Amino acid sequence: MHVRTNAPLAPLTTLGIGGNAAHLAELTDLDDFGDVVELARREQVPLILGSGSNVLVADAGCAVPVVRMATHGAVFERAPDGSVVVTVQAGHPLQELVEETIGNGLTGMETLIGIPGTVGATPVQNVGAYGQEVADILVDVTAWDWTAGREVTLSAADCRLGHRTSIFKRSNRWTLLTVTFRLRPAQLSTPITYGMVAKLLGIAKGESVPLDEAAAAVLAVRRSKGMVLDASDPDNRNVGSVFLSPVVNGGQAEELRAEEAPVNDFPDGLTRVSASWLIKAAGFTLGQTIAPGVRMSTKHFTLVAGGQATAAAFAEAARTVADAVQKATGIRLTPEPDLFGDEPAYLRLKQDALASAAP
Numbered sequence: 001m002h003v004r005t006n007a008p009l010a011p012l013t014t015l016g017i018g019g020n021a022a023h024l025a026e027l028t029d030l031d032d033f034g035d036v037v038e039l040a041r042r043e044q045v046p047l048i049l050g051s052g053s054n055v056l057v058a059d060a061g062c063a064v065p066v067v068r069m070a071t072h073g074a075v076f077e078r079a080p081d082g083s084v085v086v087t088v089q090a091g092h093p094l095q096e097l098v099e100e101t102i103g104n105g106l107t108g109m110e111t112l113i114g115i116p117g118t119v120g121a122t123p124v125q126n127v128g129a130y131g132q133e134v135a136d137i138l139v140d141v142t143a144w145d146w147t148a149g150r151e152v153t154l155s156a157a158d159c160r161l162g163h164r165t166s167i168f169k170r171s172n173r174w175t176l177l178t179v180t181f182r183l184r185p186a187q188l189s190t191p192i193t194y195g196m197v198a199k200l201l202g203i204a205k206g207e208s209v210p211l212d213e214a215a216a217a218v219l220a221v222r223r224s225k226g227m228v229l230d231a232s233d234p235d236n237r238n239v240g241s242v243f244l245s246p247v248v249n250g251g252q253a254e255e256l257r258a259e260e261a262p263v264n265d266f267p268d269g270l271t272r273v274s275a276s277w278l279i280k281a282a283g284f285t286l287g288q289t290i291a292p293g294v295r296m297s298t299k300h301f302t303l304v305a306g307g308q309a310t311a312a313a314f315a316e317a318a319r320t321v322a323d324a325v326q327k328a329t330g331i332r333l334t335p336e337p338d339l340f341g342d343e344p345a346y347l348r349l350k351q352d353a354l355a356s357a358a359p
């Protein structure tokens with residue numbers, strides 16, 4: 001495994017901003033993981049980068065070594081109960097896996113189509129979209145446990161998956177090596193629960209359609225919001241949703257539903273409202289510049305980078321949006337992307353959100 005020093009991180013992220021990594025290595029073969037252990041011994045436990053679609057890299061870069069997961073491969077096995085168990089290398093692209101499962105007539109991840117990133121990152125924030133999430137299909141993961149100094153297997157329950165969170169979200173104790181999912185052979189998708197997708201398919205919410213039709217409809221809806229990476233799209237430099245969908249209480253949910261806000265009940269029993277709806281309600285407009293080089297997407301209420309955007313400007317824009325939403329609606333937004341390096345303004349924003357969520 002070749003280790004580069006003072007290597008740019010921005011081109012390895014979808015936002016395309018931030019400084020250099022003091023040490024950067026790429027792991028293409030799991031058999032070479034011993035080299036990562038050696039790097040950690042020489043320097044310190046590394047940060048793990050997948051496709052960089054959910055990270056903000058600090059302008060000063062990252063003194064902690066960074067290892068990019070570029071392992072590849074998925075092994076499908078039929079289980080005695082007729083389900084299919086697939087074990088996937090952490091660096092394998094999620095998009096490729098979703099297409100493969102649809103092609104193999106397996107249901108469980110068809111509505112995750114179009115989400116960028118690697119499979120190893122999917123348990124980190126319990127990736128989900130349009131009615132499916134990793135928690136529905138995860139069997140277990142293998143990981144390197146830096147505290148124990150050995151490889152471990154963690155069951156889905158051990159991972160403590162929640163709404164866009166898990167034990168991995170705020171700790172770099174584990175490096176995920178492989179992820180195992182259980183899928184079911186089926187011609188039809190899981191029930192379509194999202195209004196826009198159901199409308200496009202011409203079905204009622206709760207009905208199912210062939211797997212490829214469900215995936216095509218989800219992709220079309222995602223494209224209309226700029227939620228599929230496309231190098232030719234001027235809104236391409238983004239991290240998807242900058243903010244988590246915030247939890248609302250019963251009274252807030254009732255008021256928001258009266259205003260036709262997208263308010264949904266989630267598997268963890270909590271009710272959440274769309275962050276992008278709140279951003280619009282706070283008075284922002286599509287394409288609006290929020291901080292130097294950082295503006296609203298032209299298609300959806302999320303931040304995108306352009307020109308000479310910096311991590312500091314991104315943090316400033318996120319702060320402006322979160323403060324305005326709080327002023328207009330009383331609801332505090334929590335930023336979603338993870339920080340590589342030290343960007344005090346972004347850290348403060350995360351801490352403020354945590355503090356306002358505390359009981």
Ligand SMILES: Cc1cc2nc3c(=O)[nH]c(=O)nc-3n(C[C@H](O)[C@H](O)[C@H](O)COP(=O)(O)OP(=O)(O)OC[C@H]3O[C@@H](n4cnc5c(N)ncnc54)[C@H](O)[C@@H]3O)c2cc1C
Nearest residue numbers: 050051052053054117118120121127128129176239240338
């Ligand atoms: C256009 C767009 C649309 C998106 N839509 C969605 C969506 O619908 N739903 C959704 O949930 N997310 C969405 N995202 C966010 C993002 O795609 C997911 O979070 C994805 O799982 C990140 O994968 P990645 O490989 O890019 O991870 P990175 O951004 O590289 O890393 C994210 C975090 O995971 C950690 N990590 C990555 N790999 C490992 C590993 N092997 N072991 C330990 N830690 C690891 C990193 O250290 C970091 O903390 C979207 C992003 C974009 C740009």
